Amino acid sequence: MQDYQTQLEKLRKDAAECALIRDLATDQAKRELFERISNHLTVLADQVEQAMNDRTKGAVA
Template identity: 45%
Template sequence: MKDMRAHLEKLRNEAEECELISKLATDTNKKALFARLAVLQRALVKELEQAIAASSLDPSD
């Protein structure tokens, strides 16, 4: 569980970094690329949060 939470925090940070790069980029293609990466990272964050929540309900964990 500790590994999952560490990975979750890493994904959150990466999503924030991608969003920031997207906002600061002057190249249109890079702006769009990093915006898409931020969206994908945030989707992974949601999935991992759900997996953590589900595993915390599992008494065998």
């Protein structure tokens, strides 16, 4: 379970860093690219979190 938590934290951190780059970018194409990357990493983090929750519920049930 710790591996999931570590990956979750890394994905959330990477998503936040991409959002920061997006906010600082002056080039429109770069802003759009880092917006897409940030959104994608956020979705991945949400999926990891859901897998953690599902696994925890399965272990309890």
